Amino acid sequence: MNIIPKITPIYQTSVFKFEDLDAVQQYFDEPGSRYLYxxxxxxxxxxxxxxxxxxxxxxxxxxxxxxxxxxxAALMTYCQAGDHVLCAADIYGGSAALLNQELARLGVSVSYVPFEELYNLRPYVQASTKLLLCETMSNPLLRVVDLRAMATECHQHNLKLVIDNTFATPVLTKPLAYGADLVLHSVTKYLAGHSDVTAGAVVARTAEDAARLRQIGTVFGLTLSPMESWLSVRGMKTMRLRVAAHSHNAQQVAEFLEVHPTVEAVYYPGLLTHPQHVLAATQGHGLFSGMLSFRLPDDVAVVNRFMQRSQRFPFAPSLAGVDSSCSHPLYTSHRALTEEQQAALGITVGLIRLSVGIEPVEELLADLAHALA
Structure with a gap:
């Protein structure tokens, strides 16, 4: 019986069998011809x-x-001991922790570039500088990088541009098309989309970098498990529809929060008041992601009341699932930053990040109205 499944089965195996020595030799002589481990x-x-x-x-x-x-994996593609890395000051706290703690221990140094200075890197570039790491949309303040200008500036200094595209997803923006060298994702978020997977991915613009990525993944043991891979692929099949729904709901939530008397500020590229609104509209093809942040008074009691009263935005320190959630950058994602870095970015007690899901938007608005009352 010839069985041809429509959906790829889950190959829940650690090792694959060979018929004889010739078959093993084929594995090494013809990369990609079969599997070993x-x-x-x-x-x-x-x-x-x-x-x-x-x-x-x-x-x-x-x-x-x-x-x-x-x-x-992305950083190791280009870096070794003695090298220097530039990183946008507006960056996920985990990225900063990796650079500050572990890569520094391995001899890779880092300098942080304020958002306003990203397009003039000359004062920050050293002889050993290899790359710039930044996000399409920054976490948590949703600042939007001009990818084409950023790639031009990097390449003028012979730097590689590494873009974290997690917030935007390729539904909105494809950084390689603007000149980026590597694009990475926390697949856990929008690509898988259902808060049931922990995974990542890196994409290279050149075949040489792609081969280096595969080598790093194998040698360091970064490979994703079969089950997590299968779930992620399944999630990606609805990504285009989900991201559009996330963006539609987030736009309405941002507009609601922008006029609410308790809210001091809203950070969402879909708002006309956002400093990079026009750029975001162009790079995002009219969609602006499901992520936004807003500011309440810097009072722990006020923030706690909001979190306790909200039923549709539970305090769950991740993002991009089909169900809405809220997070607190100061206490979770960005707590590894120094106090100086937090202050410079405006990450204070009153800053709350929302991951807007795909529920009926009127239910989300009603919940926010109740929580903020």
Whole structure:
């Protein structure tokens, strides 16, 4: 019986069998012809990598065990001991922790570039500088980077541009098309989309970098498991529809919060008042993501009351699931930053980040009205 499944089965195996020595030799002589060991490659993790690669328009990709593993793989593609890295000051706290603590211990130094100075890197570039790491939309203040200008500035200084595209997703923006060299994702978030997977992915613009990524993934053991890979691929099949729904709901939530008397500020690129609204509209093809942040008074009691009263935005320190949630950057995602970094970015007690889900938007608005009353 010839069985041809429509959906790729889950290859829940750590190792694959060979008929004889000739078959083993074929594995090494013809890369990609068959599988040996799931750390080196598995049909499910390869399927996910190929899916993300197609979305981003790259030359190859690797699936990793988490978004942090993706960031690590991306940085290791270009860096070794003695090198220097530039990083946007507006960055996910986990990225900063990796750079400040672990890569510094391995001899890779970092300098942080304020958002306003990203397009003039000359004062920050050293002889050993290899790359700039930044986000399409920054976490948590949703500042939007001009990717084409950023790529031009980096390449003028012979730097690689590494973009974390987690907030935007390739539904909104494909950074490789604007000149980025590597694009990474926490697949955990919008790509998988259902808060039931921990995964990451990195996509390369060149075949050479793609091969280096695969080597790093294998040697460091960053490979994603078959089950997580299968779930991620399943989630990606609805990504286009989900991201559009997330963005539609977030736009209405942002407009509601912008005029609420208790709210001091709202950070969402879809608002006309956002400093990079026009850029975001162009790069995002009219969609602005499901992520936003807003500011309440810097009073723990006020923030706690909001969290306790809200039923549709539970305090769950992650993002991008189909169900809405809220997070607190100062207490969770950005607590590893120094107090000086937090103050410079405006990450205070009153700053709350919302991940707007795909529920009926009128229910979300009613919940926010109740929580803020």
């Amino acid at each position: 799931s750390r080196n490659g598995n049909p499910n993790s390869d399927e996910l990598a190929d899916a993300v690669n197609r979305w981003e328009g790259g030359a190859g990709a690797v699936a990793t065990g988490s978004g942090m593993a993706a960031i690590f």
